[in-house]
Amino acid sequence: MYETKGVTVTATTTIISVATFPITYCKIGEECEEGGIVIIVHSIERRKLLGIFKPGEGNDFLVLDITIKNQLKTTEYSYSQLSMTVKDENGKIYPSSPAIAVVSGALPGGGTLQPGESVRGYVCFEVPVTSQIFVFRYSDLTRVITIALQ
Numbered sequence: 001m002y003e004t005k006g007v008t009v010t011a012t013t014t015i016i017s018v019a020t021f022p023i024t025y026c027k028i029g030e031e032c033e034e035g036g037i038v039i040i041v042h043s044i045e046r047r048k049l050l051g052i053f054k055p056g057e058g059n060d061f062l063v064l065d066i067t068i069k070n071q072l073k074t075t076e077y078s079y080s081q082l083s084m085t086v087k088d089e090n091g092k093i094y095p096s097s098p099a100i101a102v103v104s105g106a107l108p109g110g111g112t113l114q115p116g117e118s119v120r121g122y123v124c125f126e127v128p129v130t131s132q133i134f135v136f137r138y139s140d141l142t143r144v145i146t147i148a149l150q
Helices: 098-102
Strands: 002-004 007-009 023-027 032-034 037-047 059-070 077-080 084-088 093-095 110-113 118-128 134-139 144-148
Touching: 023 032, 032 144, 037 118, 037 134, 037 144, 059 098, 059 110, 059 134, 084 118, 093 118, 098 118, 110 118
Parallel strands: 023 144
Antiparallel strands: 002 007, 032 037, 037 059, 059 118, 077 110, 084 093, 084 134, 134 144
């Protein structure tokens, strides 16, 4: 507390607690588990066309074949493609593209997995042709799973 020109001022410090959660790093083909959820990226492929969809000028579709497993013992798990991104070597982040919906075997945009259930399918991202190194990231409210796509 200090006084200035007859006014008493009390200085306070506010500490903001930032919740941290584990970040798990893996490679293609590995079971990448965090907090009872497993993600596997089986393969990646670049495409110039998905059904009737073409990427924008100077871009490709980066298609990933992935599995999501719920290994929680008693809790269902809701997943969403909105939780999936890829980041390139320049640090630019790309969200999943709805264009994958036209491909047979596409991962549903979201869903709920009961304990022990899994789902496998394709997700895609529209990325620059010039980008060559990518990291896949699945991030929900309690976990981050990162898989190097090299």
